[in-house]
Amino acid sequence: MSQAVRVTDLLAAARAASGFMPDDEGRALYEAARDVPVPGPLLEVGSWMGKSALYLAAAARETGRRVVTVDHHRGSEEHQPGWEYHDPSLVDPAVGRIDTLPRFRRTIAEAGAEDVVVAVVARSETLAPLWSTPLALLFLDGSHTEESARRDQDAWVAKLAVGGTLAIHDVFPDPADGGQAPYGVYRRVLASGEFEELPDTGSLRLLRRTT
Template sequence: MSKHIELILPIDIDSVKGFLSHAEGEALFRCASTLAQGAVAVEIGSYCGKSSVYLGLGCKATGSTLFAVDHHRGSEEHQPGEMFHDPQLVDDTGAFSTLASFRKTIRAADLDDSVIPVLSSSAQFARAWQGELGLVFIDGGHSLDAALLDYRSWAGSIAQKGLLAIHDVYPGSEAGGQAPITVYRLAMASGLFKEIMSVDSLRVLERL
């Protein structure tokens, strides 16, 4: 990662709901800021846009594009009665929805030209996608089935020297769910990736 582009946050990132540490966000920014002009990144799981800002700023600096993929109805853990449910993110129909918050975040960060929201499930968009990707960030559903589907849907589209970033990789269940680390181990065991960065719970792999 030879390029050095300064991260300047245009918004108060701490005001954006999300589960990404600033150090992890800076790492995502550095990853996106190495993309070639015209390259494409895909983010699986945007929530209210915190990670999208870091990735989007990196893409904006390099003339690349981020597709932010999320159905915005929340993962299993965001539903009523679950550990990470936020009653402030319930829309006027009574359903959990992060879409309005996401759009507000992207607009406030002046990223409408660099971040393209995709209102879809990861697997649906993957079926329609054609072409290679410079970066894939997986932070969608954390059930084992959802995480494996995200990996299997997108890993094959990552170009040589492209990056696969996985969030919430915890070595033990006492720290967090084990689906992301299962995906991480699967990627490493495939022989197609090598780890190049570890920041908090974020792991970044490079396609060989």
């Protein structure tokens, strides 16, 4: 099977996978990861059941990189009982808590992406102090509370290489369209003067690190 077919299959698997990323945003994420001009891995904060990881995996397959996904797989606030996106089928009855890791692993395995996706089961702020490799692309899509979004920003943005790409999902300037925590990350990053904006797609914002 040719590399082009494998990449096409990964993109098709990404479109079909369960998750919250529209295909136009997923394709934009894939293209940003494919085209990033500096060496290094691709790192995703917040993986849910693996949909966005497959878009990144397609780029990694095409360019010879690896994708590292960081998620505790216990779900964000909105996934807990009584909240809007709670799915009882994801609760592990042995511990009574959300556990998306089995679904994530199945998504990656069924797509044939286990060779390019490295899953780390941990909170992002726990892994970050142990991480020293400059990142080519950082995708922030973790919990969307103000506290956790700031924590992810503080933990990981400084690890992005100059020339690398920062991707932020669910950025909604209008509060009527969605939560404001990712938008706050986007505004703070821009205000730092260390990034320039790239074309956006839907709620996905892309920025290139310049200094």
